[in-house]
Amino acid sequence: MSMFRLMGASLLAVTVGAGAAMAETSKMRIALSNNYAGNSWRQAMLKSWDKITKKAVADGIVAEAPAFTTAENQVTEQAAQIQNLILQGYNAIVVNAASPTALNGVVKQACDAGIVVVSFDGIVNEPCAYRIAVDFKKMGSIQVDYMAGRLPKGGNLLEIRGLAGVFVDDAISGGIHEGVAKNPQFKIVSSVHGDWAQDVAQKAVAGVLPSLPQIAGVVTQGGDGYGAARAFAAAGRPTPLITLGNRYDELQWWKEQKTANGYETMSVSIAPGVSTLAFWVAQMILDGKQVPKDLTVPFLQINQDTLEKSLATTEKGSVANVEYTLDDAKAVAAGK
């Protein structure tokens, strides 16, 4: 620890010590290395980081916590960026990685230089780094579990998958199929790829729908539920139980249905604010707390009674979000 403090002191000429409670890390610097910013989820992620870290700096919890995003979503570019961050002497680097393996070399370099590396969302599998990973499989299976609770008699399911060839798509779909295996009253009668986009999902569903029997439920991967709903409406078929993925248009549609006919469903995804969880985890480690190397990102689940609140705090066109606190990070680290 003393090495960190020396490094921080020599690099930062003056730090005014406010909030003395967190004095352990008040002179430390945490950087965010982000590989991509080209969609609304990543935009919200960066915004949350900015908001929480600005406050943490003002409160004197850390000295600074800037965010760096690479332009091209390239591994080589991000590796060079992390190398720069090592040279600049950051105490911790929080990474949303372009590849789980290709950054391992530079992550090892950072660890060897005594830097804490916390990866989240896009994790790295270098053992010296911390990982805050998403349990995508569970994201699929909890949808089927919810269906089983709502539709005890079961029925036909339509599965909307994501972008073919991406591991996230395979993982969520695997979870859905596991859930269906556990609940044999359900049968997946068709799987189409919606590419996590409303218009693609709408098109794919509109194509297969005429040939399908009655559909009781639609399981999705997020970003595709609203398009599916539009395809059902356009075909003049009753709206099935569609699980959603926290996108603004999905929540807005849910609210309209709820007001019009009491429609009930659930929505689950990962909050972009998970970047702030990673920030607090990094701060805890710098503070000398014991944190397991592998953590799991909590889901942000929206239910019938929390819909209005979530919709009100979700930016138009964005995705439902929460920012995490140090206490949340402690709970996640404790495995709760």
Add this chain to the structure above:
Amino acid sequence: MMPAIRRLSAKPWIWSYLGMTLVWLATTIHSGGTGGAQVLTAALSFATFTVIVGIGQMFVITTGPGNVDLSIPSTISLAGVVAMKVMEGSDDLLVVGLVIALACGLAVGIFNYLLIRILRIPPIIATLSSSFLVLSTAIAYGRGLKIKPPPLLADFTTAQVWGLPILALVVILFAMAMSVLLHRTLYGRSVMAIGQNMRAARLAGIRVERVRFLTYTLSAVLASLTGYLLAGFSGGASLNMGQEYLLASIAVVVIGGTSVAGGRANIPGIWGAAMFLFLLVTMLNTFGASAGIRLILTGVIIIAVITTAGGDEPQR
């Protein structure tokens, strides 16, 4: 009977309709005859958008080898995003939104042509690089927002009479008008003449550069119209809404029997090809083919159709 068949099979667009019918039959038989009509309705709805951009792309491709408009997807996104943001879901601003969307297209078209003409950049590179600029503009302007279309626009783009989408009917009429433009007007004949031999066309007194300018502008304006309508149809504009129209716009032109080498074009084939492409994906989805097989088969079938349909004598 035989002469009629021979005459029909000489039409370059007949293959796309043949493919469309076969694929539709296979789908309907597989699903035990249910929903055959609804599948056609859905195909008409979605083909409409491909047809509008396809017509623009057809004019561009017909002006000769190397001419292609790769900025169509980003123009769709830009026009959709800008129009939805300007209208803010209000029916009163319907016309304003349309005008602004078309203005976006006009600007992109002029910009494309200037790159090609003044900077002498080959069209593929010019339109590709302008597409990056256009999409960046859309990102900066829209920030990934998905704003709902005005209810009137949403109703119009999704309305049906007796299972026929109104928008599709309008676009069929539009395609007929474009067919007249292509075959019966000075502009259309000039496009084909330039595609057959630009030098000869110039020597014959055709104002080649003016025709090319009009063609690139037409393509971009049609793309922007698609963005406006598509945003209404799918409940809002998004940044990636144009993505799949890059390959689709070129595929429908080629499958529809327009010569890739330029100089020979037809419009009915675009409708057939757009329906074919939608029904093909639907068929493979209905068969439950995995994504990998689906992509491979789509590629193979497109190549097969192009080789049979496009197997006519080269121009020179």
